[in-house]
Amino acid sequence: MIDKYNPVDVESKWQKRWEESGLYRVDNNASAPKWYALTMFPYTSGDLHIGHWYAMAPSDVYARFKRMQGYNVLHPIGFDAFGLPAENAAIKRGIHPKDWTLSNIENMRRQLKSLGAVYDWDREVITCLPEYYKWTQWFFLKMWQAGLAYRAKAPVNWCPNCHAVLANEQVVNGECWRCETPVIRRDLEQWFFRITKYADELMRHDGLDWPERIKIMQANWVGRSEGTEISFALEHADMEEKEIRIFTTRPDTIFGVTFMVLAPEHPLVQKLTTSEHKAEVEAYIDKARHCSEIERLSTERKKDGVFTGSYAINQLNNEKVPIWIADYVLLSYGTGAVMAVPAHDERDFAFAKKYQLPVKVVVAPPQWDGNVPDEAYTEPGLMVNSGQFDGTESTSAKTAISEYIEQQGWGKRVVSYKLRDWLVSRQRYWGAPIPAVYCDKCGIVPVPEKDLPVLLPDDAEFKPTGESPLKSNPGFVDTTCPCCNGPAKRETDTMDTFMCSSWYFMRYTSPHFTQGAFDTEQVKKWMPTDIYTGGAEHAVMHLFYSRFFVKALRDMGLVSFNEPFKRLFNQGTVTHEHQKMSKSKGNVVNPDKYVSELGADTVRAYLMFIGPWEQGGDWDDSGIYGLSRWLGRIWNLALDDYEEKNCETTDVANLKNLLRLMHQTIRRATEDMERLRFNTMISALMEFSNYLGKIHDAGSVQRADYNKAVCTLLRLLAPTAPHFAEEVWSRLGYSYSIHNQRWPEWDPALAQDDEIPLVVQVNGKVRDKLMVPSSVTETEAKNLALGSPKVQIFTDGKKLVQAIYVPRKLVSLVVE
């Protein structure tokens, strides 16, 4: 009798052996074709939870599969280590963000090693170390040189009590999470990257194997719309500004404008507000400052606004219309001002109803009776009340009116985007310092490349308010100007952590390179990544910033490809008790206890088995023992003595059946691997191992054939359960290591079924299933179907109207 499978001993033994033998070290110069399988690196939150494993285990399986197919696979790991949670820990618990982060990394590294992945730890990348962020800073300088970085005012969440900028997650119901003071929006001068320059290119995903839904989300994120920028004359004689510019996608409705709406933050609001409306306008602006953008844009929410007291002139018909402000208009989109056409826009209509503003129809709805309808009519139609454009189609009037406006010099056709430039400044400590210096004489000066990195000082004092400690650190702030050597001050803002994660995948190709951010030769060899897997929560932002980075670098001549990630795959989220796992909810599932009880291989297999990878699911460990039992059964059928019984007389048929199932299993497993459908891949292996179990008990094929089948099963299982497969492999006397073996290939002839089930339907209902030779022809199939007694019960005495044949699947008979 063989000993029982003991995962804990087996796993630690092989992890040690793999490390000692350097089995997973990636050689840049190996002759095999390269395959870059990238997984999103984890944030250094402390413990890996089961959700991390859900991201890491299947992607490791896929990398191992590619490895067995003969590729030189790069499947690296690292840590996204800058960010807000480290700072929060510092404020709350008095731990320095650096210590917190590095000790978390140590723990996470231990957990990741227990996973048994093919990571080459020599290539680990950690974004908060100076050797890494030096180059993040260098990229900032490159963006600046390329004209892609600029400074502008942008609103931040501001707690007036703490005197600190708050992240969105630190604002709870409009209040500061620490002191519950209502949060306001305040403008600060900040750094931006001109991502909008690449808007059109970022909308396209030419040649990319990405999920359709992600492409759509990204295209919607760019939100390209073609429209017209039109100026409305201002009545104010004593004002410098003589016009308001608005953006509209409906220039055809311009004769229907009955009022104007500006965003409360619009720079002209102060000047346009007359003294009798001042108090009301101020109060409204103050209220708007307390609202989030999501609230403001909600179409469900009651639209409100206030009148400024001023008027604008619609230059097409010289009508005088009142100027209002309302928070449903955002300063960040278009020009921050809209012309309101209540008759043909739902929001404007609701607003006009509320404040009894006039509604003027300029595009006639079908069978229009000349009255104002009960709701906005937003479809095309015939133009009315529109001067010389009356009687034309509104769709053509769109162009005609735009051209007319351009001729008159009142505006121009423009393309507008919802996409906004990337705000990279953060008023925080735990990030890469922005390499800029402020000099009274020379202005804003970039830190020279030779002076990088601008080191983040360790001696930071964390005030309970959350204010950035860099501001009050004279040793950091006070410096000399790189131009004039005079006294100067450093930029105290740090960079958005999305900066760090926008290029880490290139650093992996040459992580110890000191002459630059990456070795161009290695990037050329490995990039773009063949596959990128990670959480769907990154569908837009992280992926968008990374794509922008690569395109900007391409235009600087630093890389020679257009897109970083050829294939993208987003795995789903693992929830627990149907909620997102988080420490604050206390529902975090730690994989360690399952690993120490059942082994990493069982946890890996179970995570892959619970459902399609892209769907995620709720964590429930009740099924995990099934996977543990399955490995135990394979252990027995592989290592228990095999005894042939009577197979001399029956082995031809038995062997044929075994080989058929084996080759079908190889085919299913290979195809499922490529599709990243690990749940059905494991099902296929289970069906095969169940069958092998029966053969083992019956002894119904010859020993050598049985052993070959077991050998195939082990290789198919090796990516999923790497330690287990290695152990059984070695016990069977095969040479080290199973992970250097080739992935099995299937023979289509052997996988072919001799007979297939043919379904027969009568009037859409299944009435019989016939086993027919797989070579069956259409005529044969139809005759067999009509000849079936079960079918004849339903066809006798009736007229055959139609007989549909689906090759090798079914015959559908229609009778009446």
Next chain:
RNA sequence: GCCGAAGUGGCGGAAUAGGCAGACGCGACAGUCUCAAAAACUGUUGGGGGGUGACCCUCAUGUCGGUUCGACCCCGACCUUCGGCACCA
């Protein structure tokens, strides 16, 4: 609210291009082993109805409607749940 997904037995899920609904696993029930239990193994297992039986009929893929010889799959409307919404990462 806007953008993007998902909804199938008691549970996780399968059905690759519109063609056998429920593969595989869990759980449950019954059995083997045992003094007993656990573990392991074997068998049964969507609902309803019929047949001594091999089996047969019928209903069923969130809800309501549509297209089709045929719909989990396509179309329309709705309900519920989840991801993102630019300073969580």
